[in-house]
Amino acid sequence: MTHPATTATTRPRKRIHLAAHFPGVNNTTVWSDPDSGSQIDFSSFRHLARTAERGRFDFLFLAEGLRLRERKGLIHDLDVVGRPESLxxxxxxxxxxxxxxxxxTVNATFNEPxxxxxxxxxxxxxSGGRAAWNVVTTSDAFTGANFRRGGYLDRADRYHRAAEFVEVARALWNSWRPGGAPRTVRHTGPQFDITARPTLPHSPQLHPVLIQAGDSDEGREFAxxxxxxxFSxxxxxxxxxAFHTDVKRRLARYGRTPDELKIMPGVTFVLxxxxxxxxxxxxxxxxxxxxxxxxxxxLENVWGRDLSAYDPDGPVPDIDPVPDSDVVQGWAxxxxxxxxxxxxxxxxxxxxLSIRELAIEQTARQSFIGTPASVAAALDEYVQTDAADGFILVPHLTPGGLDEFVDRVVPLLQERGVFRTEYEGTTLRHHLQLPTPHPGREE
Incomplete structure (x- = not known):
C-alpha cells in the first residue's frame, strides 16, 4: 500500500527513524526461498546487523520467546524461540x-530486576551506550511452568509487575553518583523487596532505551x-x-514532552x-x-479445535470455538x-474469503509495496503527518531481506533530507533524538 507524498508544511521536516527486526520464524519468514538462511548461525545475525548499520539505522531488534509452542501435543516448528537467547x-x-x-526483548514476568x-x-x-530493552510480559501458565512461580500471575497484574520492575531497574541504573560510589537502592513493593547496590557505573547513555509494545489502554498508559x-x-x-495522538497526549501526565517518546510501527516492504x-x-x-x-x-489458535480436516482453500468453519482448550499451547x-x-x-x-485468504488478511502487517521512489514517499508521508515517528522493518528473508531496502530506498530518503547520511553520535539515545536521563537521580 503506497501513498503520494504530502505537500510541504511550514514546520521543519521530521527525521525518520528506522530499525531492523531480525525475522521471526513464524508467518513472517519464507523458509522455502532459496535465499533463506539459518536462524541460529551467528553469521546471519552479523549480516543483518551490518546491513542495518550500513543503512545508518537506529537499532536492530530481536524478538524472544521462553517456551516452544505446541499444537496438539507436538512442537510447532515455526517458532521464534528456536534460536539463541537475545542478550x-x-x-x-x-x-x-x-x-x-x-x-x-526480555520478559519482566519471569526475571528479577x-x-x-x-x-x-x-x-x-x-556497546558504548547502544543497548535497548523491549519490556514484555506473560500471563499464561504454559510458559510459567518453566519457572518456579509457575503461571500464577493474573493477566491484569502483568503491567503492575512490569511497571514496578522498570522502577527498580531504573533506580539501580541511576544510583551511581557522578564521580562517586553507588548509593544503596531500597525498594519494597507488591512484587519486589530488595536492598542492593549496582556493580556497574553509568554507561555512556546512563541506562538502556526502553521499548514497549502493548496496545490496551493500560499498555498505552504504561508506555x-x-x-x-x-513498537506499535x-x-x-x-x-x-489516532494511536500517535492518543499516546503522545498521555505524556504530559508524567511531565514528559511528545519528543521523549518515539512511535515506530512494525512494517514490511516489497520493492x-x-x-x-x-x-x-x-x-x-x-x-x-x-x-x-x-x-x-x-484458525486453530482461536477455535481451540483440531481443524485439520478442513480444506484451507474452503470456507471458514461454521462450528463454534471451544472456550477452554489445550489444543494450542504457547500462543497468545x-x-x-x-x-x-x-x-x-x-x-x-x-x-x-477462504480459510487461507482470511489468515493472509488477518496476519498481515502494514506493508509498503511499490517502487523504491513510491515507498520512500509513503514512508516520508507517514512521518511528516504524524502517523509514526519511524518504522521497525520486518523483512521476510534471513539474513539478506534488508539488503534491497538499504541499497534502493535509504538513498532516496537521504535525498529527501529526512534520514541521516552519517551517524552523528555514539549512543542509541542520540540516534533516536531522546534526552539522556539525569545521572544520580531516580526517575
Whole structure:
C-alpha cells in the first residue's frame, strides 16, 4: 500500500527513524526461498546487523520467546524461540558493529530486576551506550511452568509487575553518583523487596532505551509513563495517526514532552521496478508466508479445535470455538474466542474469503509495496503527518531481506533530507533524538 507524498508544511521536516527486526520464524519468514538462511548461525545475525548499520539505522531488534509452542501435543516448528537467547546474541554483535543500537526483548514476568538490570548495563557498557530493552510480559501458565512461580500471575497484574520492575531497574541504573560510589537502592513493593547496590557505573547513555509494545489502554498508559519507544501495531495512516495522538497526549501526565517518546510501527516492504511488479511479488510472498498448514494452525489458535480436516482453500468453519482448550499451547490467543470467530466468519462471508485468504488478511502487517521512489514517499508521508515517528522493518528473508531496502530506498530518503547520511553520535539515545536521563537521580 503506497501513498503520494504530502505537500510541504511550514514546520521543519521530521527525521525518520528506522530499525531492523531480525525475522521471526513464524508467518513472517519464507523458509522455502532459496535465499533463506539459518536462524541460529551467528553469521546471519552479523549480516543483518551490518546491513542495518550500513543503512545508518537506529537499532536492530530481536524478538524472544521462553517456551516452544505446541499444537496438539507436538512442537510447532515455526517458532521464534528456536534460536539463541537475545542478550547473548547482542553482546556478540556489539563487537562487530560500531554505531547500531542493540535491542533485546526480555520478559519482566519471569526475571528479577537486579539480575536483569546488571545484564543490560553490561551490554550498554560493552556497546558504548547502544543497548535497548523491549519490556514484555506473560500471563499464561504454559510458559510459567518453566519457572518456579509457575503461571500464577493474573493477566491484569502483568503491567503492575512490569511497571514496578522498570522502577527498580531504573533506580539501580541511576544510583551511581557522578564521580562517586553507588548509593544503596531500597525498594519494597507488591512484587519486589530488595536492598542492593549496582556493580556497574553509568554507561555512556546512563541506562538502556526502553521499548514497549502493548496496545490496551493500560499498555498505552504504561508506555506514556515508562517507554522511550513504542513498537506499535498501528501501521496504516488513519489508525496510526489516532494511536500517535492518543499516546503522545498521555505524556504530559508524567511531565514528559511528545519528543521523549518515539512511535515506530512494525512494517514490511516489497520493492519492484514498477508498482505492478511489486504488487505481484508481494502477493507471491504472502502466499509463501501463509501456507495451507499455517492457515489451519492460525484458525486453530482461536477455535481451540483440531481443524485439520478442513480444506484451507474452503470456507471458514461454521462450528463454534471451544472456550477452554489445550489444543494450542504457547500462543497468545484471543481472549474472546467466540467474538473473534464471529467477526472473522462475517468478514470471510462478506469478502468471499477462504480459510487461507482470511489468515493472509488477518496476519498481515502494514506493508509498503511499490517502487523504491513510491515507498520512500509513503514512508516520508507517514512521518511528516504524524502517523509514526519511524518504522521497525520486518523483512521476510534471513539474513539478506534488508539488503534491497538499504541499497534502493535509504538513498532516496537521504535525498529527501529526512534520514541521516552519517551517524552523528555514539549512543542509541542520540540516534533516536531522546534526552539522556539525569545521572544520580531516580526517575
Amino acid at each position: 547473548t546474541v547482542l553482546n556478540a554483535l556489539a563487537a562487530v558493529t560500531e554505531h547500531l543500537g542493540l535491542a533485546a 537486579y539480575e536483569l538490570a546488571r545484564r543490560f548495563a553490561s551490554l550498554d557498557h560493552l 506514556a509513563r515508562t517507554a522511550d519507544v513504542v 501495531r498501528h501501521g496504516t495512516l488513519e489508525p496510526g495517526r 519492484g521496478d514498477t508498482d505492478a511488479e511489486a504488487q505481484e511479488r508481494a502477493t507471491h510472498i504472502r502466499r509463501q508466508q501463509v501456507s495451507p498448514q499455517t492457515a489451519i494452525a492460525f 490467543h484471543a481472549g474472546d474466542r467466540f467474538g473473534v470467530a464471529a467477526r472473522w466468519r462475517a468478514l470471510a462471508e462478506e469478502k468471499k
